[in-house]
Every structure is written in structure tokens, then in C-alpha cells.
Amino acid sequence: MKRIWIKDGTFVTMDDARPVLKGHMVIEGDTILYLDEALPEPAPEGAEVIDGNGFVYMPGLINTHGHAAMSLLRGYSDDEALQVWLEQKMWPMEGKYTDEDARWGTALAVSEMLRSGTTTFVDMYDRMHIVAEVVEQSGMRGLLTRGVIGLCPPDVQTAKLNEAKQFARDWNGRANGRIRTMLSPHAPYTCPPDYIARIVEAAQELNVPLHTHMSESAAEVQQNIDDYGCRPVEHLDKLGFFSGPALVAHAVHLTDDEIALLAERGVGVSHNPASNLKLASGIARLPDLLKAGVTVSLGTDSAASNNNLDLFDEIRLAALIHKGVSGDPTAVPAWEALKLGTVYGARAIWQEERIGMLKEGMKADFIAIDAEQPHFYPRTEIVSHLVYSGSGRDVKHVWVDGVQVVKNGACVFLDDAQIRAEAQRCFERLLSS
Ligand SMILES: N[C@@H](CCSC[C@H]1O[C@@H](n2cnc3c(=O)[nH]cnc32)[C@H](O)[C@@H]1O)C(=O)O
Numbered sequence: 001m002k003r004i005w006i007k008d009g010t011f012v013t014m015d016d017a018r019p020v021l022k023g024h025m026v027i028e029g030d031t032i033l034y035l036d037e038a039l040p041e042p043a044p045e046g047a048e049v050i051d052g053n054g055f056v057y058m059p060g061l062i063n064t065h066g067h068a069a070m071s072l073l074r075g076y077s078d079d080e081a082l083q084v085w086l087e088q089k090m091w092p093m094e095g096k097y098t099d100e101d102a103r104w105g106t107a108l109a110v111s112e113m114l115r116s117g118t119t120t121f122v123d124m125y126d127r128m129h130i131v132a133e134v135v136e137q138s139g140m141r142g143l144l145t146r147g148v149i150g151l152c153p154p155d156v157q158t159a160k161l162n163e164a165k166q167f168a169r170d171w172n173g174r175a176n177g178r179i180r181t182m183l184s185p186h187a188p189y190t191c192p193p194d195y196i197a198r199i200v201e202a203a204q205e206l207n208v209p210l211h212t213h214m215s216e217s218a219a220e221v222q223q224n225i226d227d228y229g230c231r232p233v234e235h236l237d238k239l240g241f242f243s244g245p246a247l248v249a250h251a252v253h254l255t256d257d258e259i260a261l262l263a264e265r266g267v268g269v270s271h272n273p274a275s276n277l278k279l280a281s282g283i284a285r286l287p288d289l290l291k292a293g294v295t296v297s298l299g300t301d302s303a304a305s306n307n308n309l310d311l312f313d314e315i316r317l318a319a320l321i322h323k324g325v326s327g328d329p330t331a332v333p334a335w336e337a338l339k340l341g342t343v344y345g346a347r348a349i350w351q352e353e354r355i356g357m358l359k360e361g362m363k364a365d366f367i368a369i370d371a372e373q374p375h376f377y378p379r380t381e382i383v384s385h386l387v388y389s390g391s392g393r394d395v396k397h398v399w400v401d402g403v404q405v406v407k408n409g410a411c412v413f414l415d416d417a418q419i420r421a422e423a424q425r426c427f428e429r430l431l432s433s
């Protein structure tokens with residue numbers, strides 16, 4: 001089995017027992033075999049030895065909400081509110097998508113995410129077999145789901161759900177377990193209640209988790225009250241959405257009771273601060289969610305509402321905006337912010353046992369950050385530097401499942417230059433068609 005020995009590095013482990021250590025890490029196959037200050041004894045035989053001097057190693061980041069293929073629409077519609085952006089800008093363009101667009105849009109996103117240190121991502125879109133193929137080729141880890149919008153005739157609803165089930169069945173556990181699947185009604189405002197109930201039932205049948213957009217805007221919450229007589233959390237709860245594993249994106253507009261219910265049901269939340277700010281949706285009650293014991297993680301949402309997929313941006317935003325909003329400088333400290341992008345991300349997607357931390361026995365998903373740059377000096381607190389001063393552009397090398405997928409800033413299994421050219425070509429065709 002292939003061995004890698006990272007010699008003399010600084011490791012931000014995300015493990016409370018020993019957050020930062022200087023020393024050595026040995027990888028065997030897809031697993032972390034050894035991590036300690038002392039030299040491994042005996043020295044790992046036949047290992048690829050990597051000089052860790054000047055690098056900070058940490059677990060790969062986990063992006064728990066997005067739509068990769070929408071990268072083709074980056075910068076296409078800025079400075080609009082959610083409903084206008086979605087209904088008048090995104091949906092007409094997405095309606096013109098072909099398989100090619102899904103492929104190159106996804107590849108553009110995967111390339112960007114890997115190169116900026118994200119090793120696992122959640123993706124909700126359609127044409128998911130194409131997304132899965134790109135993920136498989138790239139070496140990345142993904143939790144993938146065919147999102148369904150139910151504003152269509154019953155036979156189309158059924159066809160979409162069947163496609164979603166088929167995808168979830170076919171791809172769960174593929175690519176050495178790097179790919180897992182879920183089912184997803186797009187949102188309570190785009191799926192009638194009986195359709196959501198059918199999707200919940202299908203998820204139970206297939207034994208896969210559920211994902212959705214929830215309480216992203218105030219208008220959406222009001223519409224839910226007008227249409228169904230209750231707020232989205234209660235609505236989804238009544239439909240059984242929280243009776244099994246569930247992950248909701250945004251959760252911006254919540255009452256105390258809703259927060260308590262999410263905690264009680266063990267629902268994971270994907271906090272998307274950049275997207276929520278850009279679409280003027282609002283600011284989620286992150287400190288209250290954390291205080292209530294809700295598992296909160298971070299998502300970029302798509303590049304069409306962010307406009308990049310650098311999870312370091314979300315980490316810094318999460319650390320900064322809640323201080324500003326609450327007036328409390330201790331709200332979301334650096335260590336907590338970094339956990340949102342790593343350990344909590346892993347917990348939110350039910351993979352806490354294998355990713356999100358550098359620890360013996362866990363999957364070798366990790367990134368090397370070039371710390372020999374002015375913005376990482378002087379060496380005071382490395383965790384603080386990563387959160388308040390670092391960015392995805394500092395990531396030099398990336399490994400997933402013990403395999404190096406980014407080397408010197410470039411993807412190993414994807415052709416970055418070809419992806420940029422094809423993405424440009426696809427966008428121009430979408431624009432003119
Ligand atoms: N086209 C599929 C649904 C795809 S799910 C992904 C959808 O999420 C949409 N989307 C992206 N970001 C957001 C967001 O922030 N809020 C709500 N929807 C979003 C996106 O435009 C896309 O249509 C169908 O017909 O059933």
C-alpha cells in the first residue's frame with residue numbers, strides 16, 4: 001500500500017485534544033496512520049517523503065451546500081433579490097443547459113474548490129450522473145443529490161423523483177466510497193406538500209438523507225404562512241422531513257422555537273453567509289444555533305450568488321459578521337469558525353467518523369497551506385492567521401483519500417486550462433441561444 005510521510009510540518013488538526021502540533025504525519029493508502037510530534041519509529045518503509053517545512057497542514061474543507069454547474073453563471077446576474085435572481089435570471093438560463101454545460105460548469109467548480117482547499121462538497125442539481133463522473137475523475141469527495149422543483153404536472157414530478165431515486169441508488173458508495181447520495185426537494189416553496197411527502201418516503205425507502213433550501217428569505221417564510229398556515233420548520237416537520245437524517249441550507253429566518261426544534265430533531269444546517277448577504281436574504285442566527293446545539297456547517301451556494309467557491313471566505317465571514325451584528329467580539333471565535341468548515345461540516349453530512357479532522361484512523365483528506373508569505377507573519381496564532389488572514393489562494397497541495405489531487409496549485413486529474421476554455425465556450429453559447 002502506498003505510504004506518504006509528511007516530515008516536519010505544522011498540523012492544525014481540528015482535534016480539541018491537541019489543536020496544533022509540529023511534527024510528522026504518515027499516510028497509508030487512504031488513511032492517516034500516524035500523527036505526532038515524535039519521529040515515526042521505525043521510519044515508514046518505502047514512503048514518499050514530503051518536506052513539510054513552511055507548510056501548514058489541515059483537514060480539507062467541507063462545503064455543505066452548492067450547485068456546481070451554476071459556475072457558468074458567475075457574474076451573469078448580480079445585485080438582485082433572491083426571487084428575481086432565481087426566477088428571472090437563473091431559471092431561464094438553466095433551462096437552456098445541455099449535458100455539456102453541466103459537465104464544464106461542474107468541472108469549473110470542482111477545479112476551483114479543490115484548488116482552494118475544499119475536499120468534500122454537497123451538490124444539489126440535475127444531470128447528476130454527469131456531476132458524479134466529474135467528481136469521480138477529479139478525485140474529490142462529494143455528497144450528491146438530484147434536486148427537484150415540483151412546480152410541474154404530476155407526471156413530470158414523478159419522472160423527476162424517479163430520476164432522483166435512480167441516481168441516489170446508482171451512485172451511493174461509488175468511487176471508493178468518495179461519493180454518497182441524498183434526495184432533495186428544492187424548497188418548500190417550489191414543491192407542494194404531497195410531493196415533499198413522497199420524497200421523504202423515498203428517502204426512507206432508499207435509506208439516504210434529505211437536503212433542501214429552507215427559510216432563506218423573509219418573503220419565503222411569509223408565503224409559507226399564507227399558503228400552509230405555518231412557518232417552514234413546522235411545515236417540513238409535519239411532512240416527516242426531519243424524522244431521518246436531514247440537512248437544510250440557509251435557515252436565515254428562524255424563531256427561537258424553530259431553533260429548538262432543529263436541535264431536537266438533530267437537523268444539520270448549512271450556513272451560507274456570502275450568498276445570504278449578496279442576495280440580501282439576511283443574516284442567519286449562527287450564535288443562537290450553535291448555543292442551542294444545532295450542527296451548523298458552511299456552504300458557498302453557487303458561484304452565481306457568491307461569487308467564488310472559496311470556503312475560507314465563508315469561514316472568515318462567519319467569524320466576522322456575527323461579531324458585527326451582535327456587538328459581541330467573542331461571538332464565533334476563530335477556532336469555532338474553522339470548525340464550521342471542517343469538523344462540524346463532517347458532522348452535518350454524517351461523516352464525522354472519517355473526515356474533518358487530522359487524526360489517526362481517519363481518511364487522509366488534507367491540504368497544505370504555503371505559510372511562507374507575509375500575511376502569515378509574525379507567527380503568533382496560526383489558527384487566527386488561517387481564519388482572519390488566509391484564503392484559498394494560499395493552498396498549494398491537496399490530498400483526498402490519500403491521493404494527491406492538487407499539486408503546486410494545479411489539479412492533477414483535471415485539465416484546468418481546458419476547463420476554463422470550455423466554460424467560456426459554454427457560457428457564450430448559453431448567452432446567444
Ligand atoms: N432544474 C431542477 C432543479 C435543480 S435543483 C437546483 C436549483 O437551485 C437553484 N438555486 C441556486 N441557488 C439557490 C438559492 O440560494 N436559493 C434557492 N434556489 C437556488 C438553482 O437555480 C437551481 O435551479 C428541476 O427542474 O427540478
Ligand SMILES: [Zn+2]
Pocket residue numbers: 065066067213249301302
Ligand atoms: Zn442553493
